[in-house]
Amino acid sequence: MNEAVPWPLPGPATGHVPVLRLGDVLLVTLQGDLYDSTAEQLQRDLAEAIARSGAAGVVIDVSGVDVVDSFLGRILAEIAGQARLLAARTVLVGMRPAVAITLVELGLTLPGLRTALSTEAAMELLTGRAWPARSGGRHRGSP
Amino acid sequence: MDTAAGAQARLPIRSDMDLMWVRQHVRQMAAALGFGLVDQTKLVTAASELARNTLVYGGGGTMETTPLAEGGTPGLRLTFRDEGPGIADLEQALQDGFTSGEGLGMGLGGARRLVHEFAIESSPGAGTTVRVTSWVGRPPLRREEV
Numbered sequence: 001m002n003e004a005v006p007w008p009l010p011g012p013a014t015g016h017v018p019v020l021r022l023g024d025v026l027l028v029t030l031q032g033d034l035y036d037s038t039a040e041q042l043q044r045d046l047a048e049a050i051a052r053s054g055a056a057g058v059v060i061d062v063s064g065v066d067v068v069d070s071f072l073g074r075i076l077a078e079i080a081g082q083a084r085l086l087a088a089r090t091v092l093v094g095m096r097p098a099v100a101i102t103l104v105e106l107g108l109t110l111p112g113l114r115t116a117l118s119t120e121a122a123m124e125l126l127t128g129r130a131w132p133a134r135s136g137g138r139h140r141g142s143p
Numbered sequence: 144m145d146t147a148a149g150a151q152a153r154l155p156i157r158s159d160m161d162l163m164w165v166r167q168h169v170r171q172m173a174a175a176l177g178f179g180l181v182d183q184t185k186l187v188t189a190a191s192e193l194a195r196n197t198l199v200y201g202g203g204g205t206m207e208t209t210p211l212a213e214g215g216t217p218g219l220r221l222t223f224r225d226e227g228p229g230i231a232d233l234e235q236a237l238q239d240g241f242t243s244g245e246g247l248g249m250g251l252g253g254a255r256r257l258v259h260e261f262a263i264e265s266s267p268g269a270g271t272t273v274r275v276t277s278w279v280g281r282p283p284l285r286r287e288e289v
Binding site: 033035036037066067068069070071097098099102105106107108 | 160166
């Protein structure tokens with residue numbers, strides 16, 4: 001079920017965020033600190049991956065991200081915007097509480113972004129199907 | 144000045160790789176000084192906004208970190224300097240939504256809300272200096288004060 005969507009390899013100077021495919025949903029996990037260029041590359045990669053795969057949804061896991069500034073916030077909002085134009089919905093997952101508090105004070109509430117507390121909840125939101133919860137997760141409403 | 148959290152340091156801001164160093168350095172210093180997780184995150188985010196301004200609008204510059212202590216309360220001061228074109232209208236530049244480049248225009252005004260003290264000096268042709276300070280354990284500013 002897991003299958004990487006192929007795309008051009010980045011040059012040596014740019015970082016690279018893998019995009020995984022789970023059914024008709026693309027899953028992206030951001031980890032740690034990102035170069036600006038890595039975030040911009042991801043934005044381009046995702047547009048191509050959505051168009052190529054016909055994915056209906058994109059899940060972006062930011063639980064491993066400890067800082068979201070207005071630059072990364074803008075990239076996330078633009079990813080959601082371009083996904084919508086390509087007939088896919090985007091769900092942001094697992095934002096850390098300190099990041100959420102900071103973003104609101106910064107004045108960035110990202111109103112166009114749908115959010116979920118866990119990947120399972122995001123998958124359910126996008127596919128309308130229940131996904132098996134991992135033990136210890138914050139999944140709600142599992143059958 | 145030497146404190147437990149280390150001496151004053153100056154970092155270059157010349158590339159987006161330097162922005163990452165700035166964030167890491169501020170995170171380490173803030174943690175060493177005893178800032179809580181939310182306050183660390185606010186300081187690092189403010190530093191990222193201001194460093195990006197230095198890079199994008201100032202054509203590059205430096206960030207200086209200065210550990211402080213006032214009446215037993217540790218604090219951290221960050222000073223961003225560039226020798227770029229400067230800002231003609233500071234009031235306008237501090238308003239949300241104002242931008243002359245990419246971004247959401249949250250840079251200066253947003254960073255000001257994330258710290259306790261904020262000072263900016265700039266004039267056309269003379270570059271820009273932004274100095275921000277936060278103190279451990281002090282509550283955030285009330286919205287009316289920002």
